[in-house]
Structure formats: C-alpha cells, structure tokens
Amino acid sequence: MRVMAPAQRRPELCGPTPLCPPVPAFLEQTATNLACAHCGDACPAEPLRLAELPFCCAGCRTVYELLNASQLCTYYALGERPGLKIKEVELPGRFDYLASEAVQAQLLSFRSAERGRLTLHVPQMHCTSCIWLLEHLPRLHAGVVEARVQFLRKEITITYLLADISLPEVVQLLASVGYEPQITLAELGAQPHRASHTLYYQLGLAAFAFGNVMLLALPEYFSFVEDLQAGFGRFFGYLSLALALPVLLYSARGFFRSAGQGLRQRHINLDFPISLGLASLFSVSTFEVLSGRGAGYFDSFTGLVFFMLIGKWVQQRTYDALRFDRDYTAYFPVAVTRLTPAGEQSISVQELAVGHRIRVRHQEVIPADAVLLRGAGQIDYSFVSGESTPVARAAGDLVYAGGRQLGGALELEVVRGVSQGYLTQLWNNPAFTKDAAGPTLETYANRAGRYFVALTLLLAAGTLAYWGPRDQATMWRAFTSVLVIACPCALSLATPFAMGAALRVLGRHKLYLKNAAVIEALARADTLVFDKTGTLTDPTQSAVQYHGRPLLPLEKQLIATAAAQSTHPLSQRLARELATEALPLATCQEYSGQGLKATAASGQALRLGSAAFVGASAGGPALAPETSVYVALDGEPAGHFTFRNVYRPALPAVLAALGKRYRLAVLSGDTDAEGPRLRALLGPAAELRFGQSPADKLAYIAAERAQGHTMVMIGDGLNDAGALRAADAGIALTDTLTNFSPACDAILEAGELGRLATFLGFSRACLRAVLATFVLSLCYNAVGLTLAVQGHFTPIASAILMPLSSLSVMVVATLLVRWAARRYHL
Amino acid sequence: MTIIFLLIGLSLLVALVFLAGFLWAVRSGQYDDAYTPSVRMLFDDEAPTEPTAPVRRR
Secondary structure, eight states: OOBOOOOOOOTTOOSOOOOOOSSOSGGGGGGOOOBOTTTOOBOOSSOEEETTEEESSHHHHHHHHHHHHTTOTHHHHHSSSOOOOOOSOOOTTTTGGGGSHHHHHHHEEEEOSSEEEEEEEOTTOOSHHHHHHHHTHHHHOTTEEEEEEETTTTEEEEEEETTTOOHHHHHHHHHHTTOOOBOOGGGTTOOSOOOOOHHHHHHHHHHHHHHHHHHHHHHHHOGGGHHHHHHHHHHHHHHHHHHHHHIIIIITHHHHHHHHHHHHTTOOOTHHHHHHHHHHHHHHHHHHHHTTSOOTTHHHHHHHHHHHHHHHHHHHOOOSSOOSOOOGGGTSOSEEEEEETTEEEEEEGGGOOTTOEEEEOTTOBOOSOEEEEESOEEEEOHHHHSOOSOEEEOTTOEEOTTOEEOSSOEEEEEOSOGGGSTTGGGGGSGGGTGGGGOOSSOOHHHHHHHHHHHHHHHHHHHHHHHHTTTOHHHHHHHHHHHHHHTOOHHHHHHHHHHHHHHHHHHHHTTEEESSTHHHHHHHTOOEEEEEIIIIIEEEEEEEEEEEESOOOHHHHHHHHHHHHHOOSHHHHHHHHHHOOOOOOEEEEEEETTTEEEEEETTSOEEEEEOHHHHTOOTTSSOOSSSEEEEEEETTEEEEEEEEEEEEOTTHHHHHHHHHTTSEEEEEOSSOGGGHHHHHHHHOTTOEEEOSOOHHHHHHHHHHHHHTTOOEEEEEOSGGGHHHHHHSSEEEEEESSTTSOOOSOSEEEEGGGGGGHHHHHHHHHHHHHHHHHHHHHHHHHHHHHHHHHHTTOOOHHHHHHHHHHHHHHHHHHHHHHHHHHHHHTTO | OTHHHHHHHHHHHHHHHHHHHHHHHHHTTTTTOSSHHHHHTTOOOOOOSSOOOOOOOO
16 A cells, blocks of 8 residues: 655755645636736736736746847747746756766767857747747857757757857756756767668669660650661660669669678568569660660669659658657666765766765656665656656665656665666666567568569579570570569559558557558557556546545535645645635645645644554555545544546547457556456456566567567556567557657557557558559569560560559559548548 | 760750759758748748847856
8 A cells, every 4th residue: 555645846845834825826726817928828816917918927927038138029929829838946056967078078969169069859849939939049148159940850959159158058048948958868979860861862863863764765665766776776775874873883772782681681571572673674784785785674773763762761751759769768867966975976877886875856867776865755657657646755765766756855875777777677688689680570571572582583494494495585585574574663662652651641640650560560460468557547637535534515625725735746636626615724834755734724733644644544444555645634534535547538448449359468567456447448358467567568578479479569658668669569658749758669649549449450451452552563563474474575565564563553552541541530 | 966965965964963953952951851941931030129139148
C-alpha cells in the first residue's frame, strides 16, 4: 500500500509554508472570462494589469513587458494565442553547467575567437509567431547575431558573439520568453541534424541523364530518320554511354551496395535481382555501342534508376520533429550538481561515479540510482512507468534513476553508475544492438525477390539451352534480354509507393510510423501486448472514492478548500472532485512529503495526508493498492480518499474489436489488484502478467517471438523501452507529441488509441494492395519475358514497357491505398 | 548536318548548367527545410517606430 501526501512545489519554500490568504485564489479563478494578453488563459478575478491589458500571472506580464520594450509585439498579431505560459520555476544557476568548457565543446557546432554557433531543440515552438519571435532574438539582445528556425525539426540555430553574451545567457534568454530549449544527454556530441543530401544528388543526376539519353535514343525508334541514325548513331551511342556511366557509378550505388550486404549475410533481397538487371542492362548496352550494333538500352537503364530512386524518396520522407530513437539519454540531464568538500560543482553526468554526492533540485531528474541522504523525496516517475502520482521517499531509501524530483532539494549518494542503473542497464540488452543486423521481419518484397531470382536464372538457362543448338546470335540476344527484363523494377516500386501513401494517411490520423516496414509488421501481427499504467489507463484522470464515516457538507468544504491550496497532484484532484464553495481558512500549513494541516475560521482543524501524518492506522481499512489520502478532523481520523486509475474511455470498444482477431496480453509493473477488471476488459483468453520488471517485459516479448508470433507492443514509459524494442513493432503512446517517448517504431497520440483496430485493419489492406500491385508488375514481367525468350525484346520494346510498367505500378499502388483508406474512413 | 554536333553539345551544356544549379540548391540546404521559408517570407520587415537600442539583459 502506497500512501502519498500532498507536497508543495515551490522550491524556495522548504519548510512549512506561511499562512494562506484568507480567500483561496484557486477557487476564484472561475469568476472571470478575461483572457491573458500573453498566453490567452483565463485570468483570475483581479488580473495583473499593464497598460489596461490583463495578465494571468507575473510570468506572462514579464514576457509581455520584455517584448514590448523591444518592439516585438508583432508576436501577438501573427498567430492565435502564441504565448506560452511561463512556469514559475525560476532557479538561479539552472543553466550554469552550460558555462563549462566541456559542455560547450560538445554543444557548439562552430566556434571562433569571437563567435559561437549552436543548434538547440525547442519543442515548444508551435506557430508562426514562434518562428517570428525566435528569429528576432537579435533584437532582444545585441549579442545574438543571428537566429534561424527549422520549424519542422523544432530547432533553432543561434550565432552569438562570445564577448557580449555567454551560452548560459543565450539559453536564459530563450527561457525568459518561454522557449526553454531541451538540452539532454543525447544532445551532447550530436551535431545539428544534417539531412542527407545524397539521395537528392543521385536523383538529380539520374533525372538529368534520363532526360538527355531519352532524347538521344528517340531517332532510333523512328525508321524515317534512318539516314540520320546512320550518321549519328555511333556518336549518340557514345554520348549515351557517357551520360549513363555516372548514373551507374553514383546514382545506382545504393542498390548494388544493398545487394552486396544481403549476399554477405547469405540473404537475397529484392535489390539483388535489381542489381543483376541493372548490371546486365548496362553491360549489354555498352557492348552494343562499342561494337557498333546499336544504341543499346541506356534510356531504359537511366529511366529505371530514376524511377526507383523516386520510390526511395517517397518512402524516405519521415516526420522531422519526431524522434524514434530516443533512449534514456534523451531524457537525462547533461549536468548534475556534485557536492564536494570544497562546495558545489557542476559536473557532466557522464563523469558521475559511484560514491559521489549530488544535489537534485525541484524539477530536476535523478540521473543515477542513489541513496537519499537528506530531504523529502517526492519523485515523479511518469516518464518511467506512466504513473503520474509522485512517490514519496525518505532519507535512507534507494531512489531509482529517471524520476523527477518535485519539491525541495535532495541530497543523494550515487550507488550505481549512470549506465548501470536499474532502468538504464536495460539498454545493455542485446535487443538494443540488433538494429545493425538489418530488418527483423522478412518483408514480402524481399521474399518475392528471391523467387524472382530463381525464376529468372532458370529461364535464362533455359533460353541458353533452347537457342544454343539453333542460333548462336539469337541465343546471346535472348539470354541477355531475359536478364534485362528480369529487373523487377515495377515490383520494387510497388512497396515504396503503397507504403509511402499509407504512411501519410496514418500520419494524418496521428499514428506516426518510423518507416514503411512498420506497416508490414503491423499488418502481420497476431499478438498485441499492452502496458497498463499510462497506456490502458489515462494518467490524467483518476476516480476518487471516499471510505470512512460520512462527512458533513461543511467538512467537505473545508477539505476542498485546503486541498486547493496544495499543488500536489492528489490534492488538486481532490479539490476538483469535491468542487464546493470556498470556506474561509484561519491557517493552512503544508508539510512536504507528509500532508497538510488547516484550520477553518470556525475553528475546526483538519489534517490531510499520509496515514502516519493524520494519525490513522496505516494498515487500516484500506488494504487496496490504490493511492490513498487520509483525513482527520479535530484530531479524530475520519476516513480516507482513494484514487483509482481510470481506463481510457475508448478502451472497452477497441479491446472488444481487437480481441476477435488478435491474442491480447497485458504486462504491468503493478500488483495484480486490477486483475479482475482487466480480465473483464480483455476477455478470458488474454494473458495478464503483473509485477513485471522492464527486463521481464522484454523477455516475455522475446520468448513469444521465438515461438513464431508476430508481436506488437503498445507502451508508453521508459520501462517499456525494452519490450517496444524487442517487439516486431513497438508503438509508443504519448499525450503530447513533443513529450518524451521511448525508442519505438511508431508514435501514437493517446487520444487515437480507440482507433487502433482501424489502423491495424488499414495496414492489412495496405499489404493486400502491395500484393495486388506485385501481381500487376509480374504481368509486365511475363509479357517482357515472353518477348525476351523469343529474342524479340528490342530497345524500343524496352523503352515502352519499362516506363509504362513503372508509372502504372506507381499509380495503381497509390490509388489502391487511397481506396483502402476511404473504406476504413481514414 | 555537322551543325548537329554543335547543337547537341550546346544543349547538353545548358542541361549541365541546370544540373549544376540543382546540385547547388541541394548543397546550400534549400531542400532541408521546405516549410519555414514559406512562413518567413510573409513576415513584414517593419521598422521600429522609435529608435530603440536593443535591450540588454543582465
């Protein structure tokens, strides 16, 4: 049984807070409908004013003043409600670690004697106004020379003068206008996102060669210019060869490399027959040109490469602002305050060693497993487990890394290195290194490619055997054209175009996939595994229940008024639940990590908090695992409130739909108290496992996969990271996209969980669309091969068949997916 | 008809100029961000109504 108590959030107040104002501000807030001039939130009854404009808090007003003084108020004119509510957290020295030489060396992408440049991730930017304000930073401070925003990546590149402004000041400047950059361990050493230009270069080169070679090949296709051909044929041929050579050497390099990699792993992928086809196409053409027999197939060759590169490009477009590869380092801080006999010292987290004493302040993340030495821990593990209620820890307790401290500063002694912690050692599991070994799931395209190779080689051999005794010249022509036509270009285009279209459809509905292969994994899944807390349950909601002697209306009022004073999530929840009129309070004191004590004006005393604080017997009436808050009135324990997780409202419907088709399972880190409820939701066949550690979850997924099941894991916290990684497709659920989500294959917005069954059905339809397009492209190949084995496959036949098949496959694949999307109402 | 050699040479040269232009555009990062410039170009370069020195914060 966990007992939690309200705690305060403001860091500067470590002891009991002073008296409350006689009328609590919290309950007044509904009295007004004035919108804050900065952030647009509703203002309290007596808003702060500045030149007649209302503001909800001092933070907002400060930003407005700052922008106003610098003539930057266009900010408010561009977008609707651009302003970001300024959090009260203002800790002096929060960015001091950025002054350290080691940190700067890793963060700055450029540095000269007078200038520095760096790229920062600012997840808060969301509208035109944000771009405008951030790019006008130089007006706020002369030391900033230039600021450029990359909106889709949510990055800002800042150039500043080292003499005028320091790095901590630059970051402080951003934070002061509400755009505090996210600087985490993962950012260190990672230079600004450099988009790969290679594909664009390859594409441009192939397009250039394709256009020109096609023009040069045109005379050959029309017999009326035969005399022209006689004079210029050789010249055109050599020219085409010259143009096609860079395409072979540069643009087509990716296909050859991928085929070679496949072969080295004793694995034939779709790129192998493509490379085979391209190589034979090029060598046959070169032979024809050099021996003066004709102009060769260079137009088909360059065209093929061009179309297939387009396919790659379509498939490669991903979501810039989302990151699918985040591990714990993306969440851990860069620096930590170390306590040494000489005083406080800011050191990089990587330097942290066992035995170090560290100080963790309000809102800071605990970077390593440590023993709490001093202070009241109120640790929010929502990023780890999805559970949003803070956990109380007292001196002497072991605190796991990854939690965020709320409340006063803590002193801790590190007991395990950063990478050896309970949570972080998950990343040492081999599941996290498997990526290099290539796709985990054999795609249909690759399997089709393998049959294709076998068939082609068989046919080519047959052609040799048939024509050999009859006609030597036809034999070579037929043999080479079989190899040429066997290039499964149309086949290779089907997947990228269908999957590319599907990615966009799903992206519109807030399921963001890492790449196209994920669709195939989703379509072939037979088992869905859910995490409980934060995934099936809604972390922002909980059902409150009261157990104990009945409360009088006046007592309820007192509890609600007192609870509204605390910023602790449970108190806030309680105040919302009771929602009564405010009662004048005589006193109100909050004891961090324990509870709160209040006296009404009428003299009635209230204690609200943990069992020990209130004086109730801890083992008392509630043995349930829910979080409880105890109440004592006038020194007499009255009862307690329990907070129960609430399942997402869409859950019963979607689970019922999924249960018909899939095996379902739930892996929870909690106790089995929720077992019966989950059983009712998921049905009798579902596998329910409780008390699962992150490593257990990973092991379960791996074991099921080993038995041949295709697993989809749906989770949210860092403790699911292993399972998400081990599964064929790991879907991370997130409430806000800019928030942290662990490494995964797909990110789903939590509100869309109810459409999971639709998404899975759609991905199956997409896979069927790919297979249908395969059939179409195989028809083209069959036509081509019929011509080829007879020796009738001329350059002109190739010039017609290749673009026709490529283009029609592109169109059909896209249309089929669009049609499927319409059927699923996506 | 030998003029054809010259014409083809010239047309290829023109095409090469366009290719070079494309490669330069990619290299200079114009394909990296296809969104922000479309917003940026709509910002007015309004002159400050009163000459204010940029505010210096501590």
